[in-house]
Amino acid sequence: MMQELEHAPCLYFCTTDDGILLEVNETLCSRLGYSKDELTGKKAEILFTIATRIFQQTHLFPLLKLQQHAEEIFLTLQTKSKKGIPVLLNAERKIMNDVPVNVYIGIVVNNRKKFEDELIDAKKTAETALRENTALNQAKQQLQLYVEQLDEQMQLVKKQNEELQQFNHTITHDLQEPLRKLSVFADMIFQTNNKKDQQEITGKLMRVLKQMRSIMSGLQQYIWLTGNLNKLIDVDLNEIIVSACKQLKDDFPGINLDIQKHNLPTVFADKEQMQLLFYHLLSNTVRFRKPGNDVNVTISANKLLMNKFRNLKDKYKYTDFFKIELTDEGIGFNIEYKEQVFELFKRLHTESGYGIGLALCKKIIETHQGNISINSKENIGTTITILLPHNATQKN
Amino acid sequence: MLGEKVYYFSPIDNNMANAVTVRNNVQVFGKGTQPMMFAHGFGCDQNMWRFITPAFENDYKIILFDYVGAGKSDLSAYNAERYASLQGYAQDILDVCRELNLSDIIFVGHSVSSMIGLLASLERPDYFKKLIMVGPSPCYINDEDYTGGFERADITSLLETMEKNYIGWANFLAPNIIGNKERPYLGEELTESFCSTDPVIAKQFAEATFFSDNRADLKKSNIPSLILQCSEDIIAPFAVGEYLSQYLPNSTLRVMKATGHCPQMSAPEETIALIKEYLSNTA
Numbered sequence: 001m002m003q004e005l006e007h008a009p010c011l012y013f014c015t016t017d018d019g020i021l022l023e024v025n026e027t028l029c030s031r032l033g034y035s036k037d038e039l040t041g042k043k044a045e046i047l048f049t050i051a052t053r054i055f056q057q058t059h060l061f062p063l064l065k066l067q068q069h070a071e072e073i074f075l076t077l078q079t080k081s082k083k084g085i086p087v088l089l090n091a092e093r094k095i096m097n098d099v100p101v102n103v104y105i106g107i108v109v110n111n112r113k114k115f116e117d118e119l120i121d122a123k124k125t126a127e128t129a130l131r132e133n134t135a136l137n138q139a140k141q142q143l144q145l146y147v148e149q150l151d152e153q154m155q156l157v158k159k160q161n162e163e164l165q166q167f168n169h170t171i172t173h174d175l176q177e178p179l180r181k182l183s184v185f186a187d188m189i190f191q192t193n194n195k196k197d198q199q200e201i202t203g204k205l206m207r208v209l210k211q212m213r214s215i216m217s218g219l220q221q222y223i224w225l226t227g228n229l230n231k232l233i234d235v236d237l238n239e240i241i242v243s244a245c246k247q248l249k250d251d252f253p254g255i256n257l258d259i260q261k262h263n264l265p266t267v268f269a270d271k272e273q274m275q276l277l278f279y280h281l282l283s284n285t286v287r288f289r290k291p292g293n294d295v296n297v298t299i300s301a302n303k304l305l306m307n308k309f310r311n312l313k314d315k316y317k318y319t320d321f322f323k324i325e326l327t328d329e330g331i332g333f334n335i336e337y338k339e340q341v342f343e344l345f346k347r348l349h350t351e352s353g354y355g356i357g358l359a360l361c362k363k364i365i366e367t368h369q370g371n372i373s374i375n376s377k378e379n380i381g382t383t384i385t386i387l388l389p390h391n392a393t394q395k396n
Numbered sequence: 397m398l399g400e401k402v403y404y405f406s407p408i409d410n411n412m413a414n415a416v417t418v419r420n421n422v423q424v425f426g427k428g429t430q431p432m433m434f435a436h437g438f439g440c441d442q443n444m445w446r447f448i449t450p451a452f453e454n455d456y457k458i459i460l461f462d463y464v465g466a467g468k469s470d471l472s473a474y475n476a477e478r479y480a481s482l483q484g485y486a487q488d489i490l491d492v493c494r495e496l497n498l499s500d501i502i503f504v505g506h507s508v509s510s511m512i513g514l515l516a517s518l519e520r521p522d523y524f525k526k527l528i529m530v531g532p533s534p535c536y537i538n539d540e541d542y543t544g545g546f547e548r549a550d551i552t553s554l555l556e557t558m559e560k561n562y563i564g565w566a567n568f569l570a571p572n573i574i575g576n577k578e579r580p581y582l583g584e585e586l587t588e589s590f591c592s593t594d595p596v597i598a599k600q601f602a603e604a605t606f607f608s609d610n611r612a613d614l615k616k617s618n619i620p621s622l623i624l625q626c627s628e629d630i631i632a633p634f635a636v637g638e639y640l641s642q643y644l645p646n647s648t649l650r651v652m653k654a655t656g657h658c659p660q661m662s663a664p665e666e667t668i669a670l671i672k673e674y675l676s677n678t679a
Contacts, residue, residue, distance in 0.1 A: 043628075058440070066443055074560035
């Protein structure tokens with residue numbers, strides 16, 4: 001071996017294919033704490049940690065055999081006292097005197113190893129953080145979805161409870177009263193022999209029957225609406241109002257209906273229900289007009305951001321809502337009753353039909369995930385406010 | 397982690413079948429009709445058989461392939477859940493057999509591929525005629541009465557060594573933010589420097605390999621098998637070969653003069669001779 005190589009600042013060794021050490025330089029010997037005799041002729045494995053031995057067998061040897069050379073291989077050599085020394089190796093396999101010889105040159109990379117350890121640590125931390133973050137984000141999205149569903153479910157339960165109460169009320173009061181009357185009239189017919197009286201009582205009895213039938217059909221309509229959203233389509237409220245007007249003019253001949261429309265949107269909704277909604281709203285304005293035949297109504301709409309959550313506390317998701325306001329100049333009512341007007345068969349004015357209208361309106365709006373409220377001043381007029389989510393009923 | 401459960405050995409669908417030869421970089425050649433499949437081990441690819449196959453190509457139909465993740469396989473087909481265990485790799489063998497309509501094959505597996513082949517043969521014995529195991533080990537880690545040759549700490553530092561050798565590599569399996577998208581592979585020349593291509597895959601293969609324990613599977617096999625045990629093989633020491641020959645039914649143990657773990661490269665002639673001898677002695 002050349003004297004320069006013997007003491008060169010690099011670790012030099014060469015082996016046979018079987019891994020027998022043919023030559024080692026002085027630098028290698030002193031670095032690993034061996035004498036030359038202790039290494040020459042021995043298996044090169046003596047220089048390697050166990051991990052390095054596996055790596056050498058599974059990677060380095062196949063690489064040298066197939067490509068004849070390998071560069072920048074990181075390995076750990078071990079000293080005689082089994083201390084690891086990180087080394088960067090270049091290797092070459094060549095035929096010398098018909099025998100394949102594997103030549104290795106290494107440099108010790110203690111400092112580089114420290115940097116690399118830090119790099120790998122940092123990389124692992126980043127990877128873990130990213131993985132956790134991804135998992136966390138997915139969980140968060142899922143949670144958000146569940147929370148929204150929960151809120152919807154709560155709303156549904158609330159609504160169903162209210163409805164149940166309404167039904168209960170209808171059965172115990174609204175239907176009991178005409179039944180009681182029927183019973184009285186029937187008794188009276190039975191008691192009297194006067195034909196004229198019988199006819200008069202029968203006439204009253206027929207009116208009560210008509211009232212009952214009307215309540216029953218209102219109830220039927222109300223039940224029909226329960227969870228019964230037909231296909232949702234784009235519905236232009238301008239058109240809906242025009243057709244409602246037409247029907248009202250037929251139902252209330254001689255009426256002079258003037259509707260100012262401002263900025264009415266197209267909503268994604270059940271068209272039939274929207275027709276029903278505006279028919280009832282407008283028929284109220286007609287029926288509760290001030291004396292005379294003139295009915296003036298203003299309907300305007302705005303888009304605004306509202307919290308989607310209606311039941312869960314401290315939850316916010318701002319989404320687009322349409323705010324639709326319908327204002328008339330009718331007789332109005334006492335604001336004290338502003339909740340009761342939405343109840344089934346609740347009548348504030350005796351001349352006002354059977355009290356199904358606003359209850360239906362409320363139901364329609366709630367089925368569309370919206371909200372309806374009313375404000376009124378006696379002898380000034382009434383304002384109905386509807387909030388309808390922009391994509392209310394579009395499923396996710 | 398959040399993925400669906402993977403059912404190993406599930407039948408592959410037809411669309412996928414057409415892609416298997418591409419996915420696993422399958423090469424078929426040779427003048428014979430008897431299929432002979434060679435499966436590479438951990439750390440390399442089908443190239444490691446290049447000194448062996450010429451001796452068989454006149455009499456056999458040779459099938460070479462790379463496991464998904466190795467050599468020139470389709471890296472995009474890599475599935476971390478599937479290849480977390482040797483069963484996932486066994487599925488590769490079965491996929492290739494199915495795709496090429498192979499049966500009664502002579503299977504030659506190097507190193508961990510011996511056990512992968514065994515697992516595949518337990519699933520579909522009809523595909524396999526003989527198993528030839530080069531440097532096999534059913535378990536690399538020492539256990540109470542069993543000498544596998546390694547402690548867990550040794551394998552951990554092997555994984556560290558591998559990480560160091562792949563340090564400059566962007567790993568494509570890692571999320572994009574870590575992988576350097578602009579230069580997904582740091583120079584094509586690096587891809588050539590190790591047989592396996594991606595550090596994440598290589599590491600997972602190392603874990604699947606060195607933490608595997610197939611001792612309980614040995615007795616389930618009845619396919620004739622040859623165990624080629626090298627001298628002085630630190631990865632599959634002699635005690636392991638002996639253990640195998642004791643517990644693997646219908647097996648023949650041959651101890652080779654060749655040293656090290658890769659006799660098909662360091663001593664191809666001896667390897668060829670022993671395989672041929674075994675094949676001619678067992679009809």
